[in-house]
Amino acid sequence: MRRFARARSLDELLVKATNRATTVDEDKTYLHQRWNAGCHDIPQLHRELPEPGFTGDVQCVRHCFRPFKKPHSPRPKHPPAPDPEPRPAPKPRRVVRWIMPNIAHLTETVRPNSRRSGAACPELDAAARHVRDFADMMRDLRGELLPSWKERVLADDLPALQGLVNGLRRDHDAVTAALTTSWRSGQVEGQVTRVKLLKHMGFGRANLGPLRQGVLHSP
Known part of the structure; x- marks a missing residue:
């Protein structure tokens, strides 16, 4: 406000105010000596001003040393968000509920989980495919497909299903009849x-x- 009150013409106001007179001009020599001596504490320098009639505040002293301060990168307003924790692996029982039913019967929320689990583990994807093929044989009574199904299972590294195939070999005729005819052991x-x-x-x-x-x- 003092600058606007003391201006004699408009040109003085249009010129950028850089080296205009301030309340610390008479004490700049002392302030520079203290700064060069290693005292960079602006409030401390403000308290050490020897002029008894000094009426400026600490902002005046801070503005005086602004050109000499080293630039620094601005601090972020908020700390960066931490990395999200990895999603825990689903429990085996839940994965079984994803791969045992017919994929057409899975809900829209469960179907992506089934696809992601298969993409993350090729062995699990192969096991799910063999389980669904066997379920199709049981539902459609296609026992003639059992030999080719056993060959596909043995071609993959799936010890649990390979143990099942070895057990089916011992009762091949009975299993084929069960997967082909409509007779069931429910009456027995x-x-x-x-x-x-x-x-x-x-x-x-x-x-x-x-x-x-x-x-x-x-x-």
């Missing part, structure tokens, strides 16, 4: 369950004779 399993129920009803004390009579006469 139902009769076994009925016999177990009759035995439990006798508290396990009935021998073969009474148990046989109970099986024959029970509906």
